Amino acid sequence: MSATLAPVAPARPDVRRGLALRQSVYLIGRSLRILRREPVYLAFTLLQPMVWLLLFGALFERVADLPGFGDISYLEYLTPGVVVMTAMMSAGWAGTGFIDDMQRGVMDRNLTSPVSRGALITGALAYQAVVTVVQSLIVFGVGLLAGARYDGGPAGVLVVLLCATLLAVIFAALSCAVALTLRSQESLIGVSQFLTLPLAFMSTVMMAPALLPGWVGTVARYNPVDWAARASRDALLGDPDWSAVFGRAALLAALTLVMAWLATRAFRAYQRSV
Amino acid sequence: MQHAIEAEGLVKTYGKGAKAVRALSGVGFAVPRGTVFGLLGPNGAGKSTTTKILTTLSTPDDGTAAVAGLDVAREPGRVRRAIGYVPQKPCFDPTATGRENLTLQGHVHGLSRSDIRARGDQLLERFGLADAANRVTKTWSGGMQRKLDVALALLHQPRVLFLDEPTTGLDPEARADMWAEISGVTRADGVTILLTTHYLEEADHLADRLVIIDRGQVVAEGTPEELKGGLDGDAVQVELADPGQQTAASAAIATVRGVGEISVDGARLHARVGDGAATLPALLAALEGASVPLASVTVARPSLDDVYLRHAGRSFHSADRAGLTGTEVAA
Secondary structure, three states: OOOOOOOOOOOOHHHHHOHHHHHHHHHHHHHHHHHHOOHHHHHHHHHHHHHHHHHHHHHOHHHHHOOOOOOOOHHHHHHHHHHHHHHHHHHOOOHHHHHHHHHOOHHHHHHOOOOOHHHHHHHHHHHHHHHHHHHHHHHHHHHHHOOOOOOOHHHHHHHHHHHHHHHHHHHHHHHHHHHHHHOOHHHHHHHHHHHHHHHHHOOOOOOOHHHOOHHHHHHHHOOHHHHHHHHHHHHHOOOOOHHHHHHHHHHHHHHHHHHHHHHHHHHHHHHHHO | OOEEEEEEEEEEEEOOHHHOEEEEEEEEEEEEOOOEEEEEOOOOOOHHHHHHHHOOOOOOOEEEEEEOOEEOOOOHHHHHHHEEEEOOOOOOOOOOEHHHHHHHHHHHOOOOHHHHHHHHHHHHHHOOOHHHOOOEHHHOOHHHHHHHHHHHHHOOOOOEEEEEOOOOOOOHHHHHHHHHHHHHHHHHHOOEEEEEEOOHHHHHHHOOEEEEEEOOEEEEEEOHHHHHHOOOOEEEEEEEOOHHHHHHHHHHHHOOOOEEEEEEEOOEEEEEEOOHHHHHHHHHHHHHHOOOOEEEEEEEOOOHHHHHHHHHOOOHHHHHHHHHHOOOOOO
């Protein structure tokens, strides 16, 4: 029992340089493993986007007959919206992993290990990006099976994936920041519920821009969900105004950086309170 | 560098204004290298707060601390590479296997794959976890899980290991098992251990030196023997067969040379004596002379409980209960 343990070589300086990046990759691996080991949660994570698309697609099918939607089917109109809405809603739960870690001693162990706060946040956000891409591809698959056709082609799909991922990272960062600051699962659920559905409805996710009531249209202009929905739809449904698409994508990218920085800062609030 | 840990004048307050809770008001001590140092105190005394400051998790409002010769405020990154920390709460990932837990922790420390494998295997073997290594840890017993927490903290070969109440919630068998592992760690690897505990017998059993902390202050420091030796002699406890004879019994005991203060508690008499073994025959003879029949007699060396009572001015268990019902922030 008390035999001397083999000594280990500490991380060399050149290894340390890339360490934060590699730590993020290992942390993504850990999150994916947790998802894989919870088959019920995994199943619902994958089913949820299909349900949104088919449910809203069926419920509002005739909406596309209204002037303002052009000559596309509602399912085609809805697909990019459901992709970004799903990205936002899944990402809203990103902080729950941090709270689980805080309620156990895992967070404390991580913070007293040489793992950078940036790597902890990057790991959580990058994991959310992976989940978002998979969920988005499922929505496209279901849309295609249900008969929707997207004129924007692969380039359009790539823009949708990019916007959805940026939006997911924004909301995941917000969720992590709330988790680190409020440190309670209930509070996080409250904040997330309060934000996500209203933000989805105060946008052009389901309703054509021309048909939004005046004040909703105004709110939508400042709503990142709408930035993502519009840029995605324009790119996917063919013949986009690329400068408008990239303008909105740039806004999303800028907000992503701000939110990720805020989330990293939130570790200070956590450490002040322990 | 003579000391593995040096803390001086640590002050920490949680919250602000009227709701502020003073967790530490000037805690200081020094831990010699290669020893097990106990931080003993009731719930809420400030043990965990002290540990959190020393492990860089928290920062003090005032005071300084150095771990492995590194200032915790100025070089937290280097401190983190030099320490292992087992928090009060379990810190393994329950959805991962034992080996997966160790592998991730090794990567976090930037160890090579072969080092992680070799040292992980050795730790699993040593803690008796090898057979369960590839099973998901949430199916493990509480004792095994806690040992994994310690193994995770030892993987990168830290110079200082912090154990925050490592045996709380374990059954007596698992606790004894953990004690054996902890003493093995210092002997075999020369690691310095800071152990916080609110079990008096744990501190007595494991710690080479210890400080007693009460209400955010160090109230006593020394080896367990020194602390107990500072009290006058041993405790003799006499249980009478007939509670009605307590006055006669107490009078008889008072005549024996070397007997100090006597207290009566129902059918039980407690007496402080200079040297228990030497006084006992005379004490028994006196009781027999007074025709007082006995149910039992015990002689005990003073316990840390007695030490605590002396220095904190209240019994350990009442302090513990007070700490539990009070605010948990400072725990």
